[in-house]
Amino acid sequence: MDKVKPNYSRPLDFKQGRVELSHGSGGRAMAQLIAELFTADFDNAYLAQGNDGALLPQIAGRLVMSCDGHVVSPLFFAGGDIGCLSVHGTINDVAMMGARPLYLAASFILEEGFPLADLKRIVASMANAARVAGVPIVAGDTKVVEQGKGDGVFIITTGVGVAREGITLSGDLAQPGDTILLSGTIGDHGMAVLSQRENLTFDAPIVSDTAALHGLVAAMLDSGAKLRVLRDPTRGGLATTLNEIAKQSGVGMMLHESAIAVNQPVEAACEFLGLDPLYVANEGKLVAICAPEDGGRLLEVMRAHPLASEAAIIGEVTEDAHGFVQMTTKLGGRRIVDWLAGEQLPRIC
Amino acid sequence: MKYVDEFRDGELARNIAANIAREATAASGYRLMEFCGGHTHALSRYGIADLLPASVRMIHGPGCPVCVLPIGRVDQAIRLAREHGVILCTYADTMLVPCSDNLTLMRAKSGGADVRMIYSTQDALKIARDNPGRQVVFFAIGFETTTPPTAVAVKQAATEGLTNFSVLCNHVLTPAAMHAILSAPGGVALDGFVGPAHVSTVIGSKPYEVFADDYGKPVVIAGFEPLDVMQAILMLIRQINEGRATVENEFTRAVTREGNLKAQALVEEVFELREMFEWRGLGSIPHSALTLRPEFAEFDAELKFSIDYVAVRDHKACECAAILRGEKRPQDCKIFGTVCTPHNPIGSCMVSSEGACAAHYSYGRFRDAA
Numbered sequence: 001m002d003k004v005k006p007n008y009s010r011p012l013d014f015k016q017g018r019v020e021l022s023h024g025s026g027g028r029a030m031a032q033l034i035a036e037l038f039t040a041d042f043d044n045a046y047l048a049q050g051n052d053g054a055l056l057p058q059i060a061g062r063l064v065m066s067c068d069g070h071v072v073s074p075l076f077f078a079g080g081d082i083g084c085l086s087v088h089g090t091i092n093d094v095a096m097m098g099a100r101p102l103y104l105a106a107s108f109i110l111e112e113g114f115p116l117a118d119l120k121r122i123v124a125s126m127a128n129a130a131r132v133a134g135v136p137i138v139a140g141d142t143k144v145v146e147q148g149k150g151d152g153v154f155i156i157t158t159g160v161g162v163a164r165e166g167i168t169l170s171g172d173l174a175q176p177g178d179t180i181l182l183s184g185t186i187g188d189h190g191m192a193v194l195s196q197r198e199n200l201t202f203d204a205p206i207v208s209d210t211a212a213l214h215g216l217v218a219a220m221l222d223s224g225a226k227l228r229v230l231r232d233p234t235r236g237g238l239a240t241t242l243n244e245i246a247k248q249s250g251v252g253m254m255l256h257e258s259a260i261a262v263n264q265p266v267e268a269a270c271e272f273l274g275l276d277p278l279y280v281a282n283e284g285k286l287v288a289i290c291a292p293e294d295g296g297r298l299l300e301v302m303r304a305h306p307l308a309s310e311a312a313i314i315g316e317v318t319e320d321a322h323g324f325v326q327m328t329t330k331l332g333g334r335r336i337v338d339w340l341a342g343e344q345l346p347r348i349c
Numbered sequence: 350m351k352y353v354d355e356f357r358d359g360e361l362a363r364n365i366a367a368n369i370a371r372e373a374t375a376a377s378g379y380r381l382m383e384f385c386g387g388h389t390h391a392l393s394r395y396g397i398a399d400l401l402p403a404s405v406r407m408i409h410g411p412g413c414p415v416c417v418l419p420i421g422r423v424d425q426a427i428r429l430a431r432e433h434g435v436i437l438c439t440y441a442d443t444m445l446v447p448c449s450d451n452l453t454l455m456r457a458k459s460g461g462a463d464v465r466m467i468y469s470t471q472d473a474l475k476i477a478r479d480n481p482g483r484q485v486v487f488f489a490i491g492f493e494t495t496t497p498p499t500a501v502a503v504k505q506a507a508t509e510g511l512t513n514f515s516v517l518c519n520h521v522l523t524p525a526a527m528h529a530i531l532s533a534p535g536g537v538a539l540d541g542f543v544g545p546a547h548v549s550t551v552i553g554s555k556p557y558e559v560f561a562d563d564y565g566k567p568v569v570i571a572g573f574e575p576l577d578v579m580q581a582i583l584m585l586i587r588q589i590n591e592g593r594a595t596v597e598n599e600f601t602r603a604v605t606r607e608g609n610l611k612a613q614a615l616v617e618e619v620f621e622l623r624e625m626f627e628w629r630g631l632g633s634i635p636h637s638a639l640t641l642r643p644e645f646a647e648f649d650a651e652l653k654f655s656i657d658y659v660a661v662r663d664h665k666a667c668e669c670a671a672i673l674r675g676e677k678r679p680q681d682c683k684i685f686g687t688v689c690t691p692h693n694p695i696g697s698c699m700v701s702s703e704g705a706c707a708a709h710y711s712y713g714r715f716r717d718a719a
Contacts, residue, residue, distance in 0.1 A: 258359075271353055273468075324715050331362045331575050333396020335712040341691035 012036050017116040024110065024144030037120060038140055041127040046103070046138035054138040056103060059162055066093035067158040073347045075122065075152055077196045079188075079208030080283075082155055083125030085349060088212045088283060089234070090159035091133055095214035096230040096286065098169040098221060099161035104130060105139035106157045111150035122153060133212040135159070161214075164221055171248035173228040178317040179295030180253060181288040183216065183308035184209070186238050187266040187277035189284070190348050195269060206265050211284030216305045223301040225294035232286050234349055236340045239278040241287055242325045243339045252320025255327040255337060259314045279340045281348045289317060356574030357395070365579040366400040373586050378404045381585055382675055383543040384527065386413030386703025387573040393712035395575040405582065408537060408675040409705035411526050411630060412545060414491040415442040416673060416697045416704045419629045420661040422519050423448040425651070426488045429517065430454070430462035433654050436480060437464045438473035439488040442701040447694060449661055470502035477506070477514040486650045489516045494547040496520045496639065497612040500619040503641065503648050515650040518640055521626065523548050524556045525637030529628070530674060531564050537675035541585040543578060544570035546600055551616075553608025554596050561594045572600040619645055627660055629697060630673030669696035672705050679706040680717050686710055 009032060022029035039047055046054040070086040080088075087104065094101040106126065110119065130137050192208035217230060229249075233241035238260070246253055262270075262277045270277045284307065290298050295313055302311035315327070325337045373379055383389055389409045392398065401407070411417050423446050430437040437454070444455045444466060458464040463483075467473055470487060477485040489499045499516060506514040523545055530536060544557055549570045557568045567588035571581030581599045588594065598604055619642060626638030641649040650656070663670060667689070668682035679685050679698065689695040691707050698704035702711070 267353075322715070322718050324718070326715055329395045330357055330359050331395040331397070331400070332359050332366075333399040334715070335394060335396045336715055338711045339692070341707075341711070 014116050014120045019110045019114040021112050021144050041123045042137045044136040061162040064094050064097040064099035064161045064163050069156040071154050071347050072349050074196050077193045080210040081125050083122035084129035085210050086155040086157045087126050087129035088210050090157040091212045092232045094159040094161035095217040098167040099163040101135045101159050101161040101214050103160045104137045106137050107141040109154040110144045112147040114152050169230050171245045174249035174251050174289045174317045176317055176319040177292050178289050179292050180315040182314045183286045184310040185261045185263045187280035189282050190280035191266045191269045193348050209284035216307045219305050225298040226291035229289040233282050235281050237279040239337045240340045246323045246325050252318040253325040254318050255315035257327050257330045259312045356576045369583050370402045373402050373404045380406050380540045382408045382410045382539050384410040384412040385545045389708050390703050391573055391575050391578050393708035411673040413703040415701040417628045419627050420448045421659050425656050427457045429486050430464050435484040435486045437486050438467045441466045445700045446697050470498045477511050485514050487516050490519045492523050492548050493551045496616050500615045503619050503645050515648045515653050517650040520639040522637050525634050529631045529634050540589050541567040543581045544568045546572045549604040551609050551612050554598050554606050557596045561596050565594045567594045568596045570598045570600050570604050630670035664695050667696035669698045672698055679709040
């Protein structure tokens with residue numbers, strides 16, 4: 001009997017092992033998964049408390065909270081994976097409120113049979129993204145569903161941040177005359193994911209732009225420019241984001257097609273598939289609307305940041321009872337840039 | 350981008366526009382029908398109306414495959430998926446076409462029918478190979494452009510002995526639709542056609558000669574890029590000014606007089622003319638559509654599952670029929686932009702991005718508001 005090690009359990013097999021129903025049962029297997037994977041990789045004092053919730057220090061200021069579910073397919077794509085995407089997505093949502101992201105929580109819905117090796121890769125990518133961003137994952141949850149009832153991994157992340165004092169950004173604050181800026185090229189994430197899908201293989205070197213934008217936002221706020229709206233044009237793309245803002249603010253917009261940059265492989269892939277890059281998702285870009293007198297200054301600050309070196313002024317806010325987002329085309333004509341109708345690309349983030 | 354940006358160049362567009370403005374001087378104006386939805390889309394997306402003088406009026410034609418499909422044809426597809434339990438493979442645009450019982454293929458899918466959106470006939474074949482225990486039906490729609498790929502798929506299925514694959518064939522013919530437009534009693538008055546781009550790569554320019562010779566209507570075949578369309582408009586204006594009616598080809602980089610003989614032979618081998626086919630808007634037109642030849646009958650889903658075509662009337666407020674004949678404009682329809690929007694389409698012309706109503710709604714409706 002003295003061979004029995006009282007508190008021993010065989011370590012998880014991250015090479016051959018798979019997610020089992022017991023990993024979500026609340027019992028010892030789940031405790032092991034949490035200890036050997038999540039707590040080990042995410043590695044911070046709040047998570048290490050090991051309680052039902054994380055007890056956090058007092059925060060002064062207005063809190064911002066956001067949550068985002070991630071169901072992207074495939075899980076791994078050029079430039080990222082569901083792990084870093086789930087960190088960036090929520091950090092960006094908090095940052096778009098003019099806030100500094102402080103903490104994240106992550107909920108995993110795993111499908112029975114999912115390879116632990118893939119899960120480890122995803123968790124490592126999340127941990128790395130959180131570390132680079134300086135925003136710890138302080139709480140989490142794991143559930144397992146039977147085989148065939150999920151699709152590998154879904155990750156839901158929640159973020160908490162604190163809004164900068166004196167700054168209120170909101171989709172309903174755009175005013176006629178305001179300047180509209182965009183931080184870079186559009187369509188990279190959506191086309192990176194799409195080009196990886198099994199039934200649509202083409203070799204265009206398209207890399208997702210997934211990135212945490214809170215550093216860029218901080219620099220923009222530091223500039224003192226009178227910012228009114230920040231938003232990241234994810235699902236539905238730039239067109240849908242601008243229509244949301246126009247509707248919330250009761251204004252119109254006039255964009256200039258020649259100012260909106262699209263990477264050449266993205267343009268080619270969109271052309272090939274009959275998609276419009278204006279409607280394709282981004283995960284590392286933002287739209288900013290600011291007072292007209294500050295447009296030039298804000299543009300300089302953005303271009304000085306590595307995540308917005310291709311930033312541009314893409315149009316102006318107009319007075320328009322119909323709330324139309326319009327665009328002057330490269331050809332010299334005019335068109336509406338409407339809401340996305342239906343679903344262009346399901347499961348893009 | 351190479352071979353794309355060249356055909357969207359703003360300066361060239363302004364040059365062509367200046368020529369059009371200088372030459373379009375006939376007091377009676379110019380009523381030009383762009384046959385294809387691809388042209389309609391290019392006109393709208395690039396705001397070409399802003400570059401044309403008031404004397405040039407573009408009239409949208411019936412060349413949008415999803416638009417001309419009558420409700421009864423989509424009903425057949427839905428019945429196959431719901432009642433016969435097949436995997437129904439379809440191109441994306443047909444998913445949202447409203448049909449009987451307040452259904453669309455999308456709603457049928459939500460309700461449990463196995464409807465799958467595909468990009469090519471090869472995807473449908475793959476699904477059939479991967480699901481040997483299920484029947485797989487490809488909902489084949491479109492003009493002469495999409496017909497050869499369907500023919501390839503049928504031949505491949507025959508060679509491989511794929512007994513669980515079949516085709517619900519709704520392929521239609523462009524010249525038949527042009528005849529119907531020109532011979533409709535009290536139909537729209539036209540001075541010329543911007544002729545099809547992709548269709549013509551297959552059938553060539555020869556089939557349009559009858560419209561110049563017998564009906565006296567100039568035809569200029571044009572590519573789908575905005576400069577193609579503008580150049581074709583200029584070429585039509587010149588023909589009309591000179592009193593000529595011939596078939597000219599702006600799209601020489603892809604279209605010849607004879608077309609793609611190999612594709613034509615393939616289509617000829619697999620398909621034959623239908624006696625009669627009902628089009629939305631144009632009514633029943635003899636010899637205007639294709640069906641599988643008897644040798645390939647085992648791949649004909651209509652025969653295989655014995656699903657008859659049942660004609661269904663359009664929504665009574667919907668003007669798609671008159672719009673497809675060029676007799677009305679989208680904004681002439683009472684429900685345009687109110688009850689009927691791309692988000693909640695009532696008629697097929699509001700569904701596809703090539704449809705006249707969807708194109709005008711999505712890109713041009715600010716013109717109505719001004």
